[in-house]
Amino acid sequence: MYAVVKTGGRQYKVAPGQVVRVGKLKAEVGDAVSLAEVLLVKDGETLKAGTPTLAGVTVSATVVEQDRAKKIIVFKKKRRQGYQKKQGHRQDYTALKITAINL
Numbered sequence: 001m002y003a004v005v006k007t008g009g010r011q012y013k014v015a016p017g018q019v020v021r022v023g024k025l026k027a028e029v030g031d032a033v034s035l036a037e038v039l040l041v042k043d044g045e046t047l048k049a050g051t052p053t054l055a056g057v058t059v060s061a062t063v064v065e066q067d068r069a070k071k072i073i074v075f076k077k078k079r080r081q082g083y084q085k086k087q088g089h090r091q092d093y094t095a096l097k098i099t100a101i102n103l
Contacts, residue, residue: 004040014098024092035059058102065095
């Protein structure tokens, strides 16, 4: 059984027991979170797709971690202009452990 959920403008394929990193959510570690925008559910042989979302279907999860990702380097340069700029960026994320897909 798996589902495709939408949160933070991105879509994630999730299954019960899986830990997935999503964009930062306003929740504390240990809180229960319900993801309501479910786009698709596959349960055995049956496949249900929403237009665009499925009514009455939610995905339950618990917050495992609130952290920041590894630093990436953003380097900009214009050749022959004497312009270069180096920046670092760390994206905030929330790690969710999927507990159930509620049909």
